[in-house]
Amino acid sequence: MARYTRIPGSIALITLMNPPVNALSAAVRQGITDTVGRAVSDPEVKAVVLCGENGKFCGGADIREFAGPMTGPPLIPMIDAIEAAEKPVVAAIEGIALGGGLELALACHYRIAHVKARLGLPEVTLGLLPGAGGTQRLPRLIGVPAALDLIVTGRHVSAQEALKLGIVDQVTDGNIQEVAMEFAQSMSATLNSRC
Numbered sequence: 001m002a003r004y005t006r007i008p009g010s011i012a013l014i015t016l017m018n019p020p021v022n023a024l025s026a027a028v029r030q031g032i033t034d035t036v037g038r039a040v041s042d043p044e045v046k047a048v049v050l051c052g053e054n055g056k057f058c059g060g061a062d063i064r065e066f067a068g069p070m071t072g073p074p075l076i077p078m079i080d081a082i083e084a085a086e087k088p089v090v091a092a093i094e095g096i097a098l099g100g101g102l103e104l105a106l107a108c109h110y111r112i113a114h115v116k117a118r119l120g121l122p123e124v125t126l127g128l129l130p131g132a133g134g135t136q137r138l139p140r141l142i143g144v145p146a147a148l149d150l151i152v153t154g155r156h157v158s159a160q161e162a163l164k165l166g167i168v169d170q171v172t173d174g175n176i177q178e179v180a181m182e183f184a185q186s187m188s189a190t191l192n193s194r195c
């Protein structure tokens with residue numbers, strides 16, 4: 001599931017809700033698809049913030065659904081729709097952004113991480129390769145050698161290392177949602193002043 005909240009000041013806050021790690025279950029993918037569509041089509045919304053409930057952004061694919069048939073919206077079109085949104089979309093990364101969770105964040109236009117967050121593409125530890133754009137978006141963002149290191153080792157990086165590598169735009173020890181919403185607001189103001 002994903003909760004949609006309209007924040008005064010023209011921000012839509014989308015919160016992933018799937019305890020314990022807000023993994024991308026069929027219901028979460030459906031929730032993201034629906035709420036992003038709602039935010040994009042609402043003329044009052046100028047920017048979008050994507051976050052996870054209970055201090056965790058997203059743990060990636062829901063490993064509890066691996067045994068069954070795939071249901072719900074596929075991941076790639078959902079992620080591509082975020083990248084294609086004509087309003088700034090900011091990922092507010094707290095706790096973890098792993099696997100498909102990091103791929104989701106990479107499709108956002110900006111990423112803000114809490115200082116204690118960890119990011120990574122651990123697919124290789126499951127015998128997989130990142131399949132939702134991570135092998136394209138990460139090298140474009142940080143270069144091939146650094147991206148390859150993360151993809152083939154599956155190691156997690158701290159928020160500070162992610163900042164140094166260029167995966168995230170800002171690190172904060174403050175309230176991640178408030179910082180991300182302020183950032184989104186200023187990005188939308190900058191974009192609007194240029195139009």
Ligand SMILES: CC/C=C\C/C=C/C(=O)SCCNC(=O)CCNC(=O)[C@H](O)C(C)(C)COP(=O)(O)OP(=O)(O)OC[C@H]1O[C@@H](n2cnc3c(N)ncnc32)[C@H](O)[C@@H]1OP(=O)(O)O
Binds near residue numbers: 128
């Ligand atoms: C539809 C998309 C299809 C494909 C593209 C995407 C592919 C991927 O995303 S592959 C990557 C999937 N994610 C992972 O491999 C992460 C695996 N988890 C971890 O590394 C760790 O659990 C953690 C770092 C997320 C948390 O570690 P820690 O704090 O030490 O806690 P636990 O390991 O004890 O886990 C707590 C709790 O969370 C459950 N859990 C963890 N990850 C997932 C997940 N991806 N899906 C569902 N549930 C997850 C874990 O089982 C524990 O549950 P219980 O407390 O009930 O045992």
